[in-house]
Structures are given as structure tokens and as C-alpha cells.
Amino acid sequence: MTLRNLPNEMLHLIGAFCQTEQLGSLSLVSRHFHALYNPYLYKHNILHDKPNKASVLWAAKKGSLDTLKLAFRYGADLNCTGAPSEGFIRTSAYSVLDPETYAAPLHLAVLHNHEHIVKWLLEKGARLDVPSRNLCGCKDLRNVRRLPPDWVFTPWYPVHYAIFHGPNNESILPLLLKHGAVYATEDLSPIADAIQEPMEEAIDIMLQRDDFDPNYRDSMGATALHHLVPRREVSKTCAIIKKLIDRGVPIDAKANGGATIFTIMVHYAHFPIAIELLNAGADASEERWYERSTITSIILGNGLDEAKKQGRDQLAKLLTQEQRELIRLAIKRGADVNGLFRDRFRPVYFALIFLKDPKCLKTMLDAGARTEDAAIDRHSNAKGLLSAFFNEGDGYLRFCYNFTRPVNETDLEPYKASLKLLLKRGARIDAPSQHQISALDEICSRAAKGKENTYELEFLVKYATNQNASVGYVEELMKRNKGRGEIQALLGQLYAKLLNITGDDEIEDDGEEDSDDEPYSTPAFLPRCS
Secondary structure (H helix, E strand, C coil): CCHHHCCHHHHHHHHHCCCHHHHHHHHCCCHHHHHHHHHHHHHHHHHCCCHHHCHHHHHHHHCCHHHHHHHHHCCCCCCCCCCCCHHHHHHCCCCCCCCCCECCHHHHHHHCCCHHHHHHHHHCCCCCCCCCECCCCCCCHHHHCCCCHHHCCCCCCHHHHHHHCCCCHHHHHHHHHHCCCCCCECCECHHHHHHHCCCHHHHHHHHCCCCCCCCCCCCCCCCCHHHCCCCCEHHHHHHHHHHHHHCCCCCCCCCCCCCCHHHHHHHCCCHHHHHHHHHCCCCCCCCCECCECHHHHHHHHCCHHHHHHCCCHHHHHHHHHHHHHHHHHHHHCCCCCCCCECCCECHHHHHHHHHCCHHHHHHHHHCCCCCCCCEECCCCCEECHHHHHHCCCCCHHHHCCCCCCCCCHHHHHHHHHHHHHHHHCCCCCCCCCCCCCCHHHHHHHHHCCCHHHCHHHHHHHHHCCCCCCCHHHHHHHHHHCCCCHHHHHHHHHHHHHHHHCCCCCCCCCCCCCCCCCCCCCCCCECCCCC
């Protein structure tokens, strides 16, 4: 007797002892066997097969709605991912030891653009917060900043695949959002996810929705703007910033650590973006983030020295222009030109030491940068700017030492234009009392070590006026340097000069301070120095 001739009761008993492969073969024998064994096949798949063999996963990937409906009728879990558990996906997110891919039917339907499957799954209550693993190579950039890229498998939720991998964003993405897709992964909203790359089409879809929340914050207090990762194309980044601001995302909102989008862009030296933010109305008055004031961060951040060392003159010129513009705008938008760095140095100190740019220095001096207490020593005593500049521990020599040759006048050369400007503006080279160290003290001490070290003193003698030192101070300094022929002679020249200078005398003008400057224009691409 063949199987075809057995009564249904016997056939049912046989089905109860068969495995998936056997049930699949029996289902293909005839229409009668298909009707008899197909339910067994689905039930066995649900109850006994490994999770990653679930029929709902195959159906969602292939777009087979009938298969999906049958599996659901027999009790299939529409949120099955193929993993032992959801917790397994989350805890293995940062391990490369398991390369397996895990995803729920909704992930797969979105990824493969099966809109009819997506609609049906949502109608049946498929969850929007089921994590997936290794279905795509995208990484949450918040984690990439903390961990090596190869160690990150972001547990993405279904809406992420609509944002980045669905060719039919215009229909599937709104569908997911309408059904309540509020996260792309844990604590990351869809708009924040889209901004990280960015995906402009998806961003536009979300911004146009009536339920878009411009005041969204994640657990770290970050708004949508905080998730902005500038791309090389400045215009694209600026366009996204404008869209977010126009939609009501607060430009000056602070994350939990106190950072605004402006301070973040300054910290990471994305200066063209920072300039656009200031032009859009960003406030630059936030002074304490990563222990730096805004102006100090700008001065220390843009890689100008590296560009010059590499001989990249055009890049250096561009970086100089954007630095000047950013400092100008930041001061205009409230940045404190005298904010201390680690309670020791004011921005004008860093401008003199690192920028070697009299135009930036002039902007800061015009805004009220103080030179009389530009540095605070370790004993909380104020030091003048030029005293700090000529100090061996804090000054320019600290950054000029070249072990292949002695220090000489070529090391001072890049600073001369800025020093002339400071002297013209009245920066002091003496000290309020003989008990305090002045710029002249520092220079005379160094000059005493050898005749070749008098170039600094010669420079000050040539350009200093009675705005910069008192006759009495120089006279006392001459007494202290008695017997040091070259030094005393130079101090004598300075002394005589100060006695003879009238109030109308001015330091000679090289014209560098007032020379025309090319207007700043936003570059097409973010400048890079690598």
C-alpha cells in the first residue's frame, strides 16, 4: 500500500514524526498532501526549527505575503530575528566574534523594498524597536567615536533601513513614521540618524511632517543639530543646518555636557560650518567647554602651522582667512576676548604665540583684549603679554627650539609684525615694580649668556617708546646690568630714546596692520591638512 492510499488519520500520525525536510517533500507530492502537510510544516518550523530558519524571515525577504500570512496563522512570531533572543543582539553588538546576521521580517521587508509586506506587518502589530545585527555596514557614529570601527555592530531598528537603504523612501519611510517609529536605534531618533551621514531626501521627508518635534533631545541632551557630522561639501552641510533651524531646532541648545553645535564645530575645527552657524545667529558667548574659551579654541584648532610646514600655501591662506573671519564673527556674537584657558592664559597670548598674524591680533585688541595680564603665573600673579612671550618657559622659544642649531633672530622673525603692533598699542615691556619679572628682564637675562643673544633687546630698543616702558624702570635695569657691556649699551640707547621721545612721536608703521584683506567666502569643501 502506498502513502497515497493511507487514510488521513495515518497520514496525520506520520506528519507528527517528520522533520522539516520530510514535511517539505511530502507537501510537494500532491494537492491533497499539500493541504494535509503544509500546516505541519509551518508548525514544525515555528516550534522546532532554529530561529534563523523561521519561514517569516524568508517570506519577508522574498516578498511572499501568502507565506507570511500562513506562518502568522499558525502562530509565527512576526518579530523573530533569528537570534536566540533580543538581548543577545544587544549584548553582542560590540563583538566581532559572532559574524551572524540577525533581522526581523520588518527589517528585511524595508531593506528589500517590499512595501506591501511592510504595510501588512505594521497592520499586524510588528514592533518598530526590534534590534538587528550586521544587516548593513552602517555604524552609529556616536559609538565609532568611542570604539574601533571593526568592533561596532549597531543594533539598528527598521526605520534605519528606510532612511539609508530603501530605494522607495517616499512611501516606506512615512509609513514607518506614521506608525510610531521614534528611534533608529536605542536613543537615536530617525532625524538624528539621517543627519549623521546625511541623507537629504529622508531629512526632508521628516522635516515636512506635522509631528516633527524640533525640541527632541536624546538621553545626553543632544538635539538633531548636535548629531551633525560635516561632510566635505560645505554647501550641503550648511543647507541641512538651515533646514533644521527654519523648522525650529534651537541653534543654541546645550547638550548635557554644555556643548552647543557651534562649540562642537569649533572644537573639531570645522570652521566654515562654525562661520555659517554664526551668520545664522548662533551665540558664541559660551566660554567654558573642554577647558577652552571660544576664541582660544579657534586659535588652537585649525592646523595652520601644519599647512605651512607642508608648504601648502593656498591651504594656509584659506585657513588664515577663515580663522580671521571666525574670530571676528565670534567676538561680534558675544565671545569673551579675555576668557582664560585653564585659569592661566588669555586668548591674546595664544594669538601672539601661535597665529603670527597681526590682523587677528588687531581684531582682538580692537575688541578689548588685555595685554597687561595676559598670563597668570603658578602663584596667581598677573604677567604682561610681552613678559610671557619672552619667558623661556611660556614664551615663543618654547615652541621654536631646534636641536640642530642655536636659537637666533630667525626664530623671532615671524613674530615681528605682531610685536610691532603690540608696541604701537602700548603693550608694556617693563613691570609695575622692580620685584616683578618684565619682558626686559627676560631678554637681558638671555642676552647675558652671549653676544649672539642680543637680537631681542635690539628689536625692543628700535621699536619701543615711552608707551611701553618708563625711564625710571630702564634706569634701574641699567644699574642691575652694570658691567654687561653690550646689554648696558643697548639699555642706554633705550634710556636716551625714552628721554627724547615726545608725545607726538610714533613707532614706524610698516603698513601691515592696515593692508587690505581679501573678503572671506565660504569654500566649496572643508579644508583639510593631512
